[in-house]
Amino acid sequence: RELFAEGLLQFLRPAVRQLDGHVHAVRSSQVELREHIDSLATELCRINExxxxxxxxxxxxxxxxxxxxxxxxxxNILQNAQERLRRLNHSVAKETLRRKALLEAAGGYPQGLPGK
Known part of the structure; x- marks a missing residue:
């Protein structure tokens, strides 16, 4: 069970980080798009006048x-999703450290698991 949990945590961590990176990139492009829309709206108002x-x-x-x-x-939705991903990543890291500490306290890692 511990081996499965450790494997699952190791599997999820890169996916969460990759998803977080993609969300950050989309948010940046959304900000740029919003700035272009503002600029275009201002220009249209000026032309109209x-x-x-x-x-x-x-x-x-x-x-x-x-x-x-x-x-x-x-x-805003992406920002909320990114914050949830950040918290999930933090929880995964915290749980990984907790499990490693439990394994070390129990006498080390089971056979086949690498050390730190």
């Missing part, structure tokens, strides 16, 4: 702002 001909760009600005709101929402 500068136009001699009445060209209604408000619906497009509203669509951009709605897209920005969705990007912010997704970014």
């Amino acid at each position: 500068d136009q001699k001909v009445a060209l209604d760009l408000d619906p497009y600005v509203k669509k951009l702002l709605n897209a920005r709101r969705r990007v912010v929402l997704v970014n």
